[in-house]
Amino acid sequence: MASFIGKCILVSAVMFFGVLLGMQQANNGMLEMKGYKDPDLKGALSFSEGEAKEASILGHQIDLEEKQKELEQLEAFNFFSSAGRALADTVTNSARSLYDWIKEKTD
Structure with missing residues (x-):
């Protein structure tokens, strides 16, 4: 047994x-x-701050203000985000009501 453990x-x-x-x-x-x-x-992603914020990805310059305007214009509805939020609210409210019910029964 000792030789097995040693091995x-x-x-x-x-x-x-x-x-x-x-x-x-x-x-x-x-x-x-x-x-x-x-x-x-160069690095894959670099930021520089000055008067205007600049970013580059793999050496290509990106206009951050233009990208921000594009994102603001999209205002896309994200189904998964809203579904996740609804599920989280449901679980939270269920847990809270279960906790209150148990607390009421023990008092």
Whole structure:
């Protein structure tokens, strides 16, 4: 029995160090793929604030004021949002009424 437990601990330790080594190798690979030493490589999303707020996604400039106006004009009805809100209100009211009913019975 002791030899079985010893073998299990040994195998677990080897696997644990194997996972740590794999994570380190994956991290090094990601850093090489990102290219931190390449000054031409830009981030995926960047914001700059000045007189006008600016944003760029993958190097393409985006006009935030124009996007905000488009979103305000849409005023789309979101069925899932309203259904979720109704479900949450129903569950809240049911729980509250159940709590009040139990409290009334115990008093």
